[in-house]
Each structure stands twice: as structure tokens, then as C-alpha cells.
Amino acid sequence: MGGGRKRGRTQRRHFKQGRENVWKHNPQRPPAGEGGEGREGNPSWQPFATENPAFEEYYKQIIPEEEWDDFMSMLRKPLPSTFRINASCQFFQDICSQLENDFRKSLETEVSDEHEEDAIRPLPWYPGNLAWHLNFSRMQLRRNQALESFHEFLKRENEVGNITRQEAVSMVPPLFLNVQPDHHILDMCAAPGSKTFQLLEMIHQSTKPALLPSALVVANDVDVQRCNLLIHQTKRMCTANLIVTNHEAQNFPGCNLAKFCSETCMDEAKLQRLEFDRVLCDVPCSGDGTVRKAPDMWRKWNAGMGNGLHRLQVEIAMRGMGLLKVGGRMVYSTCSMNPVENEAVVAEILRRCGDSVELLDISSELPELVCRPGLSTWKVRDRGSWFGVHEDIPRYRKSVISPSMFPSGKGSQDVEVNTDVVDADMKDSTDMGEEGEQERNTAIDDSNNGDSAKTEEKTEVDCESGEALTRYKKLNFTSTRTEHSDYPLHRCMRIVPHDQNSGAFFIAVLRKHSPLNEIQVVDGVKSEQSISKDKTGKLEEDLGSDKVSSEENIVPQQVVDNTNAVDGEQNGDMDSKSSKDKSSEDAKVIVKETEKAQAGTRDRRQQNQGRWRGVDPVIFFKDEVTIKSIVSFYGIKDSFPLEGHLVTRNPDTSHVKRIYYVSKSVQDVLELNIKVGERLKITSLGLKIFERQSSKEGSPCTFRLSSEGLPLLLPYITKQILYASAIDFQHLLQYRTIKFPDFVDAKFGEEASALLPGCCVVVLREGHQDIGSIATDPSAIAIVCWKGKTNLCVMLSPLDGEELLERISLRFGLKFPKLDKEKPNQEVTGSDEQPDCATEADDQPESKASDMEIPDAEA
């Protein structure tokens, strides 16, 4: 069984619409360095201003003087395109060979940069030649006629999941996770999902076909819309090993059973709490390393953007550390160049975690990647001034500019809490716009923290204390003092644009050596709390994740209401298992209720709605009658594990539309989640494997196979399966509906007509001598069809069909005659024997308000 081996899955229109490309959508402001494209017909054309004095002043402190011109000139050039091949996809070898033997040569004459020899080339540092660099910008790809077929190739393969277009530097962090096929991985801030997809590739890549890896990826994002992008992006992978959740990463639930369960419900063999071998902490950041693809950054950038995100970044990273297993690795990354978002955060993690955590030296892990060591000294900029030590920060700004932003992390105690300032800064800085490829959330703060005169005036009015007013007038103050960090921050990795014609990125790899103790974590949290009062002056008791957070829906039901009792509970940041406090007693009450609910006494409302408003509950599908009818209709072998692996999102089993398959690793998490009262807000999971299908003719089985699930199931199907010659297979893909007598191979037509009415599988026989071995062959190509009274009809999206045709012809070197779509004697439009839905059905929600999935664009 292999996830990720499906031929493809259409990308959703929604996804594209969500991706703002600033270069593209500003015809009045074409990109610098693109030779004036976009000028036509627009006399008032102005290029993007690729200048920002505040940015320059800031980064002159960081970039060596002798490199400054190279740095700036590279930032002003559009970013070359890059993509990665999905090594777990069925056509992986075919795609590699097409790139090497076909495009690499045919594009030679189109080289656009005189310094580059190759039109396309593998990125030298990416293992296995899986990532490729194009010597063209996106704009050139779109406009250059000679590049048209290559551009089409990129678009199509990206849509079906065989490649992923992703910025080169953004591919780096997952590589440092050293992922193994049995790892449990948490991607804390995952949307839009390029790195999640990469992680899924890694876990499936090393798994044999017809086997699922034992790994698990939990991909989380706080933003519901961006979660949709994430779901859409990862759907292309067709994996049963993924759970998508929608939480604040800093409060990600630990689901610690000990806190929720009486001893009797503890089973040593089962998962006791959520913890991960690997954590990817690709936090929200200012995103100034993406300026080459998001040139609007030039206009928006100010120093306050990074300052405003620092605290959230620390909180998220600390939560990640808490959820990491001892011995595990966490990668902290940003696409910002700002040390306040980078080295300062890493130093604060080390400070809080003490000996429990080590910053790893990864300099030799990707030897071909050109990178710089992390900084050990930096200054903090606030409102036009440079500060080298926290002590120099004016009293009223100390609530905003925290000691942890400085290299030593040391601060003075005279903190005057101005909650309005704190809240505004945080709000503005996390008011994230989608920039460029939407890789990155950018913090936009035009009105606060900036370096402009306007800011100066505004804040003068805002400030109440006389001292504040006086101090504030001292703009352009520069501390003479500087600090050095005692931590080995040089082990962090900085990727700068002018080293290898890329964007900028920051990466730090941390290993957890021992459990975090309560003091380490709580001290850290307390120090944050001391300046993190809410508007009423009340301390936020948000120590973690097993609390009911503001994002949570309170379902009017006993089980959920009671969970408020654990609000102040210490969470999985601590690995201590002995927190026998009042909250754990309270939690036991909850668990009793939860157990009752499991035993069937669950309130009807919750059963229908689940814990989370707007999100369907995850229900194990146990309807034996339906399962038996599916197994018997398709002749599914006993060796295919079904029990506990099927889930739905509809509590009303008689109306289930789709059944999803989940791996054992996902199943374990789901069971834990139920035991702890559904703390995880799961927006998507599993691989759609069966789908309810009605047809006028009727079928003994009400569920058809889904294309995504077919590769997983294929080796286990013994009935309703046919083996077609290449020409008949091609005809099916091309005409989509063919009457039995019209197949070239008459025997095949007869076999088709002898099937039971309903869903069936057609496997391409080409290249196989022994039919019996085809289904277990990883290279087997099969499609889901519908057997009607007089014809066979393909149930595959047109895009997936086209892709398959292309792949078949290349793989087998078959010269298929170019046939008219309107071939005589063959019914092109659906006959009345077709099922109600003749292509891959859109994923409509089980209950309208809740499903997070988006319909296919092409279906």
C-alpha cells in the first residue's frame, strides 16, 4: 500500500485564487529587471519601488559592507523558479528522465542569464537530484513561447502532485529533520503546506509499494482559510498518514491521557499522549527574505514587524519543544533575515530549556548548500533608535521590547505595562497578508513601531507619561553598548540571497536531550506573563494546550463544559508525569463523562456536531453490513486491514457519503483524541477510499472506489477487475465512455459486459506477461470505471485522464494515433447508464457547514 502513488489529483481553483502574486497582478508595476514587460498600453506605468531606507539602514547592521551592493542588487532581481519532484509518485522515474533527457536539452538555447550555463539544472544541495532550478523567472515562463510546453508540463505535473513548485530555500528546513518512515512529525505552522508535502514525500519515498509507512504527519495552522490551502495542497499526495488540525500552535493540545483518565482507562500498549519524533516550527515571520518574489515588501517593511512577532515565535517554539520526544529533533525556521525573529528566539529557547536542549551543528549535513553562521551579536531597533542592551529601552517601551530580543536575554525589572501598546503591536504584527507565493505570512505594521516621522507624532500623542514623551523625542538614539550571546548561535544557519541566487532563510536545529522540567518552562512563561497582561490587567493563564482556548467552540454539553476546569493546567511543555493537582481530579470527571459518551450515552447534539463548531466530528466507520457488501463486491482480500482504519465525518452512518482510510498511526491518535474528549480540532484526515454512488441502473454495491484510494487497494482487489491492452486503455481515457462491442479487443469487451453493474477497475496490461502479477506491481497503472448496461465509463477527472495518457505514451513509447474526440460509433457524452456522477466527485461536506474540503476545480 503506498500513499502518494496515485496518478494525480486535480488542484483546486480556490488554491490558485488564494495565491497572490504581486509581480503578476500589478500590470502597472512590472518587476524590476524584467525589461519593461507590463508597460505596454500603460503610459502611466511605474516600476515597483525597490527601495526602503529603513530596510537599508536596518540590514546595513547585518550584511557586511563589502557585500552590500551584491546583496541589494540580488534582492532587486526576480526570483528564479524552482520545483521538487515527488519521489514517491508513480511516475517519478519517467519525470526525472523527461527532465534530464528531454527538457534539459531542448531548453538549452533559452538560457536567459549569461552567468548561468544551464536552462534547468538540479539544485546541487538537494539529495537525489530531486529539486530543480530554472534559469527563468515565473514571468519568463509565462511569456516566452519557446518555453510553452515546459511551462505546461510544470503546471500539469504540479496540479497532479508529481512535482511541487516551491522556493528553493523553503525546501531546506525539512531536510534537516532527518525524517524516517516511522517518525511521528508535527508541522506546527503548516499552511499553505509546501513543507508538509515535502515531509509526506519523505515518509512515503522509502516505503515499499502496497505498504503504508508507520509514520504520521500532523499538519497544523491557526488560520482556517490557510488550512484549506493546506488541505488542498496535501490532497495531491493521497496519503492515509496525515492529520490536519486547526489550533494556535502555542496552545497545541498535548492530549495527555494521564490528565484526563482514571487509571483503568490507561492501557500501556496504547498511545498515552501526543509527542513527536520531529517538529517543524516554521513560524509566522516578517518574511523579508521573500522580497524577491513579493516585492510589495519593499513598501511595507519596517523594523517593528519582527519585534512584534518575537514573543509569539518564542511561544510556538517552546510548545514545539514540549511536544518533542526526548532524543527528537526540532527545526525552527523563518524566511526573515531579522535576528530578533531568528537568533534571539533560538537563544531564548536555549535559555529556557537549559541542558535539556542542544543547538546542533548542522554545517556538514548539506555540504553543497552555501550558508552563513548565525549571528551572536545584534542590536534591536525600536521607533527610530538602536538599542544594544535592554536596559537602554525607555521604561514605557519595555513591555514591548522584551529582554529576550537581545543577545544576552538580560533585562531590567522596571517594566511599565502599557497593555494598549502591547496589544496593538502584537495585533498589527500578526495581521498577516499573503505575499507572493504565499509561502510566508508577513507582519505588516505601517502605523506602529515604524521609523517614520508619522509614527513619531502619533505615539507622542498616545504616550501618557511625561517621561515617555521626553524619552520618545530622543529618536535616532543609538546605544553604544552591545552584547554577545553566550550560546553557540553560530550553529544556526543563515541563507542569504546573493550566495546562490535564492531567497533568504534562517534555520536552527535543536535536539531535546531530556524532559523539560516545570521550572524551566514555567519561569519562561511567567516572564512572558509579567508583561503580558490582558486589558483588564488580569494575567493570562495560558500555559498551554490542554486548556479550552478561545478558538474552541463550547458545545452545550456536560463533557465539554467541564473541560474549563483544566484551563490553568500545566500542559505538555513539561514532561513531568506527576501533576496530581486539582485540575487532574477535575479532568477525571471529564473522562468519566467522555467514557460514558463513548458507551453510547453521548448527548445527541454533540454526536451530530462534534466538539468543534464548523468541523465535522471524526467517526470510526463500523457499519458491518456496508463494509461486508464492499468487501464482497470487490473481493477484497482478508489481508487488507480494514478494522479501525475506516473513518467518516458523518455521525449518521446511514447517510455517510465518503469513507476515508487512515493508517495505524492516525488510528492511534484518533483513539487517544476520543479518550481525552476530542481536544484535537481535526479538519481533514485520511485517504478517501470509498464513496457513495447512485446510478439509474443500480449496483449491488452502493459505494464505489475512489481514484485516490485505488493504488492502496489495488493489490487486494480480486473482483470487478479487468486488464486492458494499451489501445483499449488509451481509448477509455480519450473517449471516457465506450460501448462493449467497440473495444478493439473483443474479449475485453465481453469480460467488461460480464461484470456486475457498478464500479470496477481497469488495469493496463501493457508490459506485463503475467496478469496475476500486475496488481502487485508498483508500476501498475489502473483506473476506476463504471460498468453500465452497455458500456464502460471512466471515473477520473479530465485532467488526471490527460496526464495519464501523456505518461502512458512516454513510458511505453507508444505512438497513439491522435483521435478525434468525436470518434464515430463511440458515445462521447455520458449514456443514461452512467452513474449520477461520472467523474471524480467533488468533496462536498458531509454536513454543509463543516467540511473543510474544497471542491475540485476540474471535477
Ligand SMILES: C[S@@+](CC[C@H](N)C(=O)[O-])C[C@H]1O[C@@H](n2cnc3c(N)ncnc32)[C@H](O)[C@@H]1O
Ligand atoms: C511561514 S507560514 C508557514 C509556511 C509553511 N510551513 C509552508 O512551508 O508552506 C506561517 C504560517 O503560520 C500560521 N500561523 C500564524 N500564527 C500561528 C499560530 N499562532 N499558530 C499556528 N499557526 C500560525 C500562518 O497562518 C501561516 O500559515
